[in-house]
Amino acid sequence: MTGSFDILIVGVGGQGTILASNVLGEACLIEGRHVAGAETHGMAQRGGSVESHIRIDAAGGPLISPGTADLLIAFDLLEALRYRHFLAPGGVMVAAEQIIVPTPVFQQKLAIPTPEAIIERLGGIELCRVDAAALAVEAGSILAQNIVMLGAASGFMPLAAGSLIKAVMRCVPPKTVAINVAAFEKGMDAGEACRTA
Amino acid sequence: MLGNEGIAHACLEANIDFASGYPGTPSSEVIDTLRVQQERRLYVEWSVNEKVAFENALAAAWCGLRALVTMKHVGLNVAADPLMTSAYTGVTGGFVILAADDPFAHSSQNEQDSRRYAHFARIPCLDPASVQEAHDMIAGAFSLSEEVGLPVMVRPTTRICHSKSDVALGPAGTEHREGQFHRDPKQYVVIPAHTRVLHTKLNAKQRDLAVRLVELGFNTADVRGKIAVIASGIAAAYVSEVIPEDVSVATIGAYPIDEEWLAAFVRQHDAVVVVEELDPVVEEVVRQVAGDIPVSGKKNGYAPREGELNPAAVAGILARAGVLAESGFPAPEPVPDLPPRPPILCAGCMHRAAFYAIKKAFPDAVYPSDIGCYTLGLQLGVVDTTICMGASITVASGIAHSGEPRDVVCTIGDSTFLHTGIQGLMNAVYNGATMTVVILDNRITAMTGHQPNPTTGQTACGVESVPVSLDAICRACGVSFVETVDPYDLTATIECLKVARGTAGVKVVIAKQPCVISARRAGVKRKAFAVDADACTGCRACVRFGCPAIEFADEKAYITDLCAGCGVCAEICPAGAISVEVKQ
Ligand code: SF4
Ligand code: SF4
Numbered sequence: 001m002t003g004s005f006d007i008l009i010v011g012v013g014g015q016g017t018i019l020a021s022n023v024l025g026e027a028c029l030i031e032g033r034h035v036a037g038a039e040t041h042g043m044a045q046r047g048g049s050v051e052s053h054i055r056i057d058a059a060g061g062p063l064i065s066p067g068t069a070d071l072l073i074a075f076d077l078l079e080a081l082r083y084r085h086f087l088a089p090g091g092v093m094v095a096a097e098q099i100i101v102p103t104p105v106f107q108q109k110l111a112i113p114t115p116e117a118i119i120e121r122l123g124g125i126e127l128c129r130v131d132a133a134a135l136a137v138e139a140g141s142i143l144a145q146n147i148v149m150l151g152a153a154s155g156f157m158p159l160a161a162g163s164l165i166k167a168v169m170r171c172v173p174p175k176t177v178a179i180n181v182a183a184f185e186k187g188m189d190a191g192e193a194c195r196t197a
Numbered sequence: 198m199l200g201n202e203g204i205a206h207a208c209l210e211a212n213i214d215f216a217s218g219y220p221g222t223p224s225s226e227v228i229d230t231l232r233v234q235q236e237r238r239l240y241v242e243w244s245v246n247e248k249v250a251f252e253n254a255l256a257a258a259w260c261g262l263r264a265l266v267t268m269k270h271v272g273l274n275v276a277a278d279p280l281m282t283s284a285y286t287g288v289t290g291g292f293v294i295l296a297a298d299d300p301f302a303h304s305s306q307n308e309q310d311s312r313r314y315a316h317f318a319r320i321p322c323l324d325p326a327s328v329q330e331a332h333d334m335i336a337g338a339f340s341l342s343e344e345v346g347l348p349v350m351v352r353p354t355t356r357i358c359h360s361k362s363d364v365a366l367g368p369a370g371t372e373h374r375e376g377q378f379h380r381d382p383k384q385y386v387v388i389p390a391h392t393r394v395l396h397t398k399l400n401a402k403q404r405d406l407a408v409r410l411v412e413l414g415f416n417t418a419d420v421r422g423k424i425a426v427i428a429s430g431i432a433a434a435y436v437s438e439v440i441p442e443d444v445s446v447a448t449i450g451a452y453p454i455d456e457e458w459l460a461a462f463v464r465q466h467d468a469v470v471v472v473e474e475l476d477p478v479v480e481e482v483v484r485q486v487a488g489d490i491p492v493s494g495k496k497n498g499y500a501p502r503e504g505e506l507n508p509a510a511v512a513g514i515l516a517r518a519g520v521l522a523e524s525g526f527p528a529p530e531p532v533p534d535l536p537p538r539p540p541i542l543c544a545g546c547m548h549r550a551a552f553y554a555i556k557k558a559f560p561d562a563v564y565p566s567d568i569g570c571y572t573l574g575l576q577l578g579v580v581d582t583t584i585c586m587g588a589s590i591t592v593a594s595g596i597a598h599s600g601e602p603r604d605v606v607c608t609i610g611d612s613t614f615l616h617t618g619i620q621g622l623m624n625a626v627y628n629g630a631t632m633t634v635v636i637l638d639n640r641i642t643a644m645t646g647h648q649p650n651p652t653t654g655q656t657a658c659g660v661e662s663v664p665v666s667l668d669a670i671c672r673a674c675g676v677s678f679v680e681t682v683d684p685y686d687l688t689a690t691i692e693c694l695k696v697a698r699g700t701a702g703v704k705v706v707i708a709k710q711p712c713v714i715s716a717r718r719a720g721v722k723r724k725a726f727a728v729d730a731d732a733c734t735g736c737r738a739c740v741r742f743g744c745p746a747i748e749f750a751d752e753k754a755y756i757t758d759l760c761a762g763c764g765v766c767a768e769i770c771p772a773g774a775i776s777v778e779v780k781q
Pocket of ligand 1: 541542545546547548571643
């Protein structure tokens with residue numbers, strides 16, 4: 001509403017949404033942009049559904065209202081659907097292929113929608129699907145899925161890839177820089193494929 | 198940086214020499230930042246509870262230091278006793294009480310509004326609207342505290358503490374003070390003769406204080422039209438996103454509010470809307486001074502009294518009050534009927550094993566519990582009550598004395614036991630209750646981000662300390678049945694609990710095993726487990742155990758790479774199908 005670019009990252013506690021939002025924040029600092037964001041800490045981090053709001057060049061508070069996010073990055077397909085209503089008309093969603101099945105589904109034998117059903121229920125939005133797990137393994141570690149997702153989404157944000165890569169290098173543990181940069185680049189290629197498709 | 202990191206850095210800039218606190222979401226990262234930073238030397242402690250933390254910091258401020266105490270809003274209840282009288286005694290060094298509120302109870306048992314406490318205690322309260330403002334207010338809070346000789350509360354909310362933003366920082370301060378206590382019984386010994394005088398002095402300060410907060414620029418007003426919006430704290434940030442240019446705005450960043458100043462502003466308008474989170478603290482003052490100018494807000498139902506706001510919610514309030522023609526925000530509905538994803542105990546968490554054993558040994562009992570990761574035992578059906586820190590043991594003894602015929606077995610974590618559990622235990626023994634207390638001892642304050650406590654063996658700053666003996670504490674309280682078990686050894690734990698069940702009086706079972714996250718960080722590696730698909734009968738016993746590493750497909754269980762190797766599911770599986778994974 002205020003000319004900001006609003007990014008919502010959603011996933012499951014433990015998937016590294018906070019690190020991903022740190023990278024975006026750092027990239028904004030590198031570019032001298034104002035950034036505000038809000039994220040989930042505390043109890044919900046234990047495997048619960050988590051969200052990080054990142055608002056680039058926003059004048060007001062850190063929260064994105066439903067229906068106004070320019071970009072939604074989902075680390076899990078089920079969470080993509082749970083937060084779908086945050087997306088603005090015309091907004092873009094970049095979503096990982098996989099679903100982490102919530103444990104209560106097994107315990108209480110709940111029904112879980114298939115990926116195809118989820119895609120259908122997401123409705124006609126611009127959706128870029130990324131096999132984050134496979135790309136992360138290719139890059140050297142399954143733990144780098146969050147960075148793969150950032151790479152895939154990078155082409156949809158008003159931040160230069162160079163700043164994002166620099167930010168990745170600053171934010172991840174020193175020993176994992178090479179793997180994470182590779183993960184980012186693999187993600188970038190996947191995102192590029194979406195945009196030219 | 199994170200709001201709490203900005204606040205912590207501002208304390209360094211303001212030359213603080215003393216910081217204490219008890220962890221509590223969303224406040225914890227302030228002390229967590231101070232205890233590891235290298236920019237400034239200062240004394241930092243994690244205290245055993247908020248009252249202890251408060252009194253320590255207050256004493257340091259009496260000795261002339263700039264001191265900070267941090268806690269979450271409900272922690273302030275625990276510290277309320279010293280809070281109320283510290284306003285009477287006042288301080289010499291700047292004393293800032295950081296009480297972080299949690300609208301929407303993201304990670305809390307209630308949504309209380311700490312501004313009420315500041316009002317109750319008659320101390321100033323600062324309420325920032327952004328991370329930058331939270332940072333900037335800290336310097337103001339310390340100097341204000343010294344200027345007026347009162348503790349000053351700073352009350353950020355979750356969306357400040359856990360917001361991230363670019364923040365303009367200053368350099369860490371280089372001045373240090375040496376503490377010195379100046380004996381002055383009239384100030385520090387609050388016998389009736391002294392306290393009556395102190396109370397009069399405290400009341401006399403209020404008027405000038407309110408005026409001063411306007412002078413200092415914490416409360417501002419901008420007349421732009423005939424309708425006005427008055428907003429406080431983070432709500433002011435949301436208002437700034439949606440307010441039209443011809444609507445006046447006043448921002449309340451500090452309390453008490455100068456009523457004359459406020460009245461002068463309100464009277465220039467035909468109608469006023471108040472936007473704030475939680476209680477109508479500002480609105481009540483506005484209504485007092487508004488005369489017959491109509492005021493909208495919570496009292497006429499335009500704004501909610503609970504939960505948190507966001508720009509769309511604020512636009513909705515302004516639309517209802519006629520300030521905006523329409524909210525201008527879409528109102529999309531969430532997709533219905535999705536399987537929920539609640540938070541859940543980690544794979545290999547010792548709490549899950551302990552709860553499983555409790556359920557086996559006490560299949561039909563009442564299970565009072567407490568506050569920590571283990572509150573998630575709710576999903577396992579072994580958490581019947583949770584009200585506040587330490588209340589598992591007291592609620593258990595109350596139920597036991599009420600005549601309830603079932604066994605009573607309560608659960609409490611190590612940090613919570615040390616926080617306010619011990620008194621309840623002593624009381625239960627003294628008054629002859631029959632009950633079982635299970636102390637879930639994972640050696641750390643896990644839920645708030647793994648802070649050390651007196652069982653850990655090191656202080657906030659990493660200095661080695663003598664770990665307290667929970668066993669010895671319980672025995673000193675008069676408990677004669679105190680047993681320590683390894684909850685990963687399910688058989689032994691169930692056996693021990695059964696013996697406790699058959700024993701009279703208050704029994705304590707200490708289930709001891711480090712939190713899997715801190716164990717992993719400390720380099721503990723355990724072999725992962727796997728299901729032998731041929732042996733698995735698909736009975737789902739392990740699935741019901743609820744470990745997030747165990748999934749189920751095609752009538753067989755299997756274990757994912759989340760497995761932490763605790764081995765408990767192997768003990769549960771009736772077919773013996775689970776064992777340490779053999780790598781091909
Ligand atoms: S953080 Fe530690 S105590 Fe908390 S759920 Fe995980 S393993 Fe259990
Ligand atoms: S051994 Fe079993 S219960 Fe323990 S973490 Fe692994 S899968 Fe979960």
